[in-house]
Amino acid sequence: MTTLRYKSLFISDTHLGLRASRTEYLLDFLKHTDSDNLYLVGDILDFWKMRSGWYWPNINNEIVHQIIAKAKRGTRVVYVPGNHDEVMRDYFNFHISGIEIQKEVIHTTADNKRFLILHGDEFDGVVMNNKWLAHLGSDAYDLLLWLNRWFNIARRRLGFGYWSLSAYLKNQVKEAVKYIGNYEEAVIHTVRERNLDGVICGHIHHAVINEMDGLTYANCGDWVESCTALAETPDGSLKLIRWVDESMQLLETAASPTPTPVVPDPTPVVAKNEPIKARKVA
Numbered sequence: 001m002t003t004l005r006y007k008s009l010f011i012s013d014t015h016l017g018l019r020a021s022r023t024e025y026l027l028d029f030l031k032h033t034d035s036d037n038l039y040l041v042g043d044i045l046d047f048w049k050m051r052s053g054w055y056w057p058n059i060n061n062e063i064v065h066q067i068i069a070k071a072k073r074g075t076r077v078v079y080v081p082g083n084h085d086e087v088m089r090d091y092f093n094f095h096i097s098g099i100e101i102q103k104e105v106i107h108t109t110a111d112n113k114r115f116l117i118l119h120g121d122e123f124d125g126v127v128m129n130n131k132w133l134a135h136l137g138s139d140a141y142d143l144l145l146w147l148n149r150w151f152n153i154a155r156r157r158l159g160f161g162y163w164s165l166s167a168y169l170k171n172q173v174k175e176a177v178k179y180i181g182n183y184e185e186a187v188i189h190t191v192r193e194r195n196l197d198g199v200i201c202g203h204i205h206h207a208v209i210n211e212m213d214g215l216t217y218a219n220c221g222d223w224v225e226s227c228t229a230l231a232e233t234p235d236g237s238l239k240l241i242r243w244v245d246e247s248m249q250l251l252e253t254a255a256s257p258t259p260t261p262v263v264p265d266p267t268p269v270v271a272k273n274e275p276i277k278a279r280k281v282a
């Protein structure tokens with residue numbers, strides 16, 4: 001069966017351990033793609049679900065094995081933890097089975113653009129009115145990022161879960177569109193401050209590549225609903241992959257008489273221009 005080759009691949013929000021994770025598609029994606037770099041952009045494992053019973057079917061092991069096998073074959077695999085797998089944030093700079101764990105990382109594309117790679121939950125606390133944000137000095141902005149971090153560390157120590165503004169707002173459908181715009185603006189603010197060319201993040205489960213004032217905001221999306229990934233092609237440009245569509249094409253063009261069946265899933269796929277629905281996971 002065909003293998004699609006890329007310079008880099010970026011996936012986030014697979015939420016392994018969550019029953020709703022679309023693991024059949026994810027395994028299919030990992031089996032039929034190859035890259036020099038593979039970035040795991042947070043919320044890969046869902047440790048929050050551990051408290052209410054760990055759901056770990058065998059396919060999750062297959063997924064982990066696929067990733068480790070890629071690292072063994074020479075793919076640089078970098079894992080940037082998110083808020084659902086923040087346990088991994090105790091292991092920054094560690095190498096586990098050939099996988100690097102980093103807080104954030106700068107990726108330089110083939111055309112020499114510098115992208116910040118991070119999950120993006122740190123922006124929950126700074127998402128607000130766009131105009132307000134534009135006038136906010138960088139010190140005040142850094143303070144907000146810092147407060148958000150300590151607010152959640154304090155909550156965790158007190159035995160509460162991570163409080164996510166995005167999850168809260170996403171349950172209010174009307175606010176969702178505005179929220180996503182504000183989130184993108186907040187992330188781009190950091191890109192501008194740090195003199196980078198763009199960002200690749202996750203967290204809000206909304207896959208997109210947006211040009212904003214000459215800077216690139218790209219979000220990997222998720223594998224709970226949309227089954228999306230970002231890819232860097234050999235010329236350095238970014239491409240959004242919707243695996244539900246691509247895997248079907250692969251099945252059609254497959255030379256093998258018994259292609260890997262993709263288990264149909266009743267969850268609707270969010271099309272690019274569909275209105276945003278309320279989502280359960282951030």
Ligand SMILES: [Mn+2]
Pocket residue numbers: 042043082083084119121202203204282
């Ligand atoms: Mn997240």
